[in-house]
Amino acid sequence: xxKIKNVSLTKRSRNLEVNILKxxxxxxxxxxxxxxxxxxxxxxxxxxxxxSRLETDYTGEIFYHDQLVENLSPLQRSQTxxxxxxxxxxxxxxxxxxxxxxxxxxxxxKTKSEIKQKVEETLNIxxxxxxxxxxxxxxxxxxxxxxxxxxAVVLDPKILLFDEPSSALDxxxxxxxxxxxxxxRKAGKGVIISSQDMAFAxxxxxxxxxxxxxxxIEEHDTLxxxxxxxxxxxxxxxxxxxxxxxxxx
Amino acid sequence: MQSNSLDLIVRSLPLxxxxxxxTLQVFFSASCFSILLGLxxxxxxxxxxxxxxxxxVLEVVTFITRAIPFFVQLLIVYFVLPDLFKFDIDPFSxxxxxxxxxxxxxxxxxxxxxxxxxxxSQWEAAHALGYTKAQTLVxxxxxxxxxxxxxxxxxxxxxxxxxxxxxxSIGMMELTRVAMNIVSREMEPIxxxxxxxxIYVCMSATLxxxxxxxxxxxxxxxx
Numbered sequence: 001x002x003k004i005k006n007v008s009l010t011k012r013s014r015n016l017e018v019n020i021l022k023x024x025x026x027x028x029x030x031x032x033x034x035x036x037x038x039x040x041x042x043x044x045x046x047x048x049x050x051x052s053r054l055e056t057d058y059t060g061e062i063f064y065h066d067q068l069v070e071n072l073s074p075l076q077r078s079q080t081x082x083x084x085x086x087x088x089x090x091x092x093x094x095x096x097x098x099x100x101x102x103x104x105x106x107x108x109x110k111t112k113s114e115i116k117q118k119v120e121e122t123l124n125i126x127x128x129x130x131x132x133x134x135x136x137x138x139x140x141x142x143x144x145x146x147x148x149x150x151x152a153v154v155l156d157p158k159i160l161l162f163d164e165p166s167s168a169l170d171x172x173x174x175x176x177x178x179x180x181x182x183x184x185r186k187a188g189k190g191v192i193i194s195s196q197d198m199a200f201a202x203x204x205x206x207x208x209x210x211x212x213x214x215x216x217i218e219e220h221d222t223l224x225x226x227x228x229x230x231x232x233x234x235x236x237x238x239x240x241x242x243x244x245x246x247x248x249x
Numbered sequence: 250m251q252s253n254s255l256d257l258i259v260r261s262l263p264l265x266x267x268x269x270x271x272t273l274q275v276f277f278s279a280s281c282f283s284i285l286l287g288l289x290x291x292x293x294x295x296x297x298x299x300x301x302x303x304x305x306v307l308e309v310v311t312f313i314t315r316a317i318p319f320f321v322q323l324l325i326v327y328f329v330l331p332d333l334f335k336f337d338i339d340p341f342s343x344x345x346x347x348x349x350x351x352x353x354x355x356x357x358x359x360x361x362x363x364x365x366x367x368x369x370s371q372w373e374a375a376h377a378l379g380y381t382k383a384q385t386l387v388x389x390x391x392x393x394x395x396x397x398x399x400x401x402x403x404x405x406x407x408x409x410x411x412x413x414x415x416x417x418s419i420g421m422m423e424l425t426r427v428a429m430n431i432v433s434r435e436m437e438p439i440x441x442x443x444x445x446x447x448i449y450v451c452m453s454a455t456l457x458x459x460x461x462x463x464x465x466x467x468x469x470x471x472x
Contacts, residue, residue, distance in 0.1 A: 054373050078379025089374035093392045093469050102388060103378045135469045155378065 002028040002051070002159060002190065007060035009046055009214075020046045021058065022214040028207075030159060030190030033181060035201050037194075038211040044194035045086075047211065048161045051192070052083040064159070075107050082152030086164040088144045090136045096123070096147050097132040100154045107155065119154060126150045126180065142173030149180065159190035166200040178204050202227075254440035261431050261441065268427030269448055272413045275344050275423060279413075280406055282349030287356025292386070294357065295364040297372060307357075314354030319412050323347040327419045344416040352409045359401045363394035396467040403460035407453055414449075424448060 009021040021043050028034050036044035049055040051062055053069060062069040064080055072080060090099050097119060104115045123129040126146045131139065139147065145165065152160055162181070166174050181204060185191045195201055201208065208226050210218040220226035290311050292298050314322070327343040330336075338346075367390050375385035417426035428445040432438045 052377050054377060074379040074381055078377075083377040085370065085374065085377075087370055089368075089370045091371070091374070091389055091393075093396065093467075103380075106384050106388065107379050137469070151378070 001030060001065060002192070003061075003063040003066075004028070004047075004051070005061045005063070007047070007050055007058050007062060009043075009050060009055060009058040020214050021050070023060070024211075024214070024216055025060075026209060026216055026219070028190070028192060031185075032206040033185050033191045033193065033204055035193050035195055035205065035208040036211055037196065037198070037201055037208050039196060042211045043214040044211045045163050046214075048083070048163055048192065048194050051159075052081050052161055053077060054083065078103065078107060078155050078157065080158050082155065082157035082160045084145070084148045084152050084160065084162045084165065086167060088148040090144060090147055090151070092136045095133050095135050096128065096139075099136075099147060100151045103151065103155055122150045122154045125153075141168045142170070142176065145169070145173070145177065146180070149184075153184070153189075157189070159192065160184060162191070162193045164195055164197075165193060166195060166197045174200060254437065257431075257435060257437055258440050258444045261444070264427050264431060265424065265444065265448060268422060268424035268445075269452070271421065272410075272423040273452070275341065275348065275413050275416060275421070276410050278345040279348035279352065279409060282345060283352035283356050283405075283409065284402075286349060286353035288360050290353060290357030291360025291364060294361045297364065297369075297390075298386075311354045311357045314350055315358075317351070319347065319351045320415050320418070322351045323415060323419060326350075340416070340419045340421045343419060344413070344421055348409060348412060348416070351412075352405060355405050356398075356402065359398040359405070360394060363397035364390060366397055367393050392467075396464075396469075399460065399464045399467060403457065403464075406456060406460065410452060410456060411449065 004024055004026050007021055007024045008019065011018050011020055024043075024047060036047060038044045046055060050058045051069065056070070064072075069077070069081070091102070094102060100119045100122060101115050104110055104118060108115075110118065120129065120132075123132060126149060128143060128146050128150065131143060131147070136144065136147075145168075149160075149162075165177055165181070169177060178200070181191055181193070185206075193204070202223060205223045205226065208218075208220045209216055210220075290307050293300060294304050294307050294311065298304075317325075323343065326347040327338065327340065331338050371389055371393070372385055375389045380389065413423055414425040417423055417429065420426075422430075424445050428441050432441050435441070
């Protein structure tokens with residue numbers, strides 16, 4: 001269970017103060033995929049960044065099984081929470097194999113052969129073993145994403161956070177991603193996703209939290225509930241956006 | 250006349266080699282010193298690693314090293330500082346120190362610019378993986394920054410190599426000084442100066458080939 005308690009985040013730019021997250025509290029069971037849904041700028045990515053400690057100046061508390069996330073050492077944190085950003089942020093000076101093996105080399109006491117075995121296993125799971133010697137600039141968007149997920153998974157974190165994972169994918173890669181995320185959940189990983197793509201959200205839905213202007217406005221545990229019960233402006237906006245995309249297609 | 254000149258050059262070769270060897274020793278020592286000092290200055294004046302007052306002080310120091318001509322820095326290190334602080338310094342150490350310090354101001358600028366060029370998301374990706382700041386710097390940022398800083402560093406090292414000719418002014422028996430001595434003895438400036446010019450061209454070309462090879466080695470984007 002991931003427990004978020006009264007988390008607020010304020011950013012200052014010049015003389016302006018912007019409240020990005022406003023006193024957010026929620027409990028996220030890790031046996032189900034949880035979606036943070038909202039428009040861009042709503043605060044869903046910032047919430048993921050707070051959970052992964054990329055934002056450190058928030059107020060409030062985030063607990064993983066009653067353990068305060070901010071008290072985790074870098075190693076404990078990387079083995080508890082993995083983060084896959086929207087732009088993947090692979091290391092361009094390393095090939096795919098080294099992108100995945102370097103964290104193991106630097107953070108664990110595994111031997112060279114253990115690291116090799118672990119990375120090869122992980123690359124196999126994500127069907128990118130043939131890309132082991134490729135550099136980032138040689139990969140497609142979908143391949144980059146799978147490498148980024150593999151790099152996060154290789155450290156065996158309990159929770160994986162995904163920021164807008166479907167935003168740059170074609171329908172085929174989107175389907176592959178959905179399957180991968182479901183498999184990760186089946187393998188016992190907590191999966192938390194931020195998205196504004198309702199078509200993607202419906203396909204992967206297990207639990208959804210709607211965020212608007214830095215506040216949680218709705219939580220849904222069933223797809224039917226999400227599709228029918230809500231009449232909020234945000235909900236309508238996201239569905240409308242989806243409709244627009246479908247019409248354009 | 251031509252055969253005399255050639256004969257003089259051949260006779261002077263052992264002296265040229267000795268002078269070139271001193272030039273190279275000073276060059277390599279000063280380059281290492283300059284790169285290490287420049288890297289230190291560059292890291293701590295970059296946006297991401299700046300330490301409030303310390304970085305400002307470093308910025309002023311690097312500005313001063315760039316603002317004072319190398320020859321003046323050499324005179325200060327060899328004559329002024331020993332006189333002020335009552336210590337002895339040999340010409341070799343003074344040359345390496347002043348060349349290194351002078352060049353480090355420029356090297357620092359290249360490293361600072363290169364480190365600042367690396368996207369914030371690279372720092373964050375390493376942080377999300379659990380890297381410490383030092384690990385992020387050594388394994389993620391510097392390898393990428395080094396690749397960016399290499400081409401301008403090539404120019405700086407080339408300029409440093411040529412600046413070694415100035416250390417003849419404090420009595421270092423490097424290539425230019427050796428040539429000057431031969432000329433004053435033989436009264437034949439044309440073949441001697443042309444010969445050492447050719448030696449400088451060879452050294453510069455070797456340096457260029459080496460740095461280009463390094464650039465290719467560090468380049469992960471194959472064109």
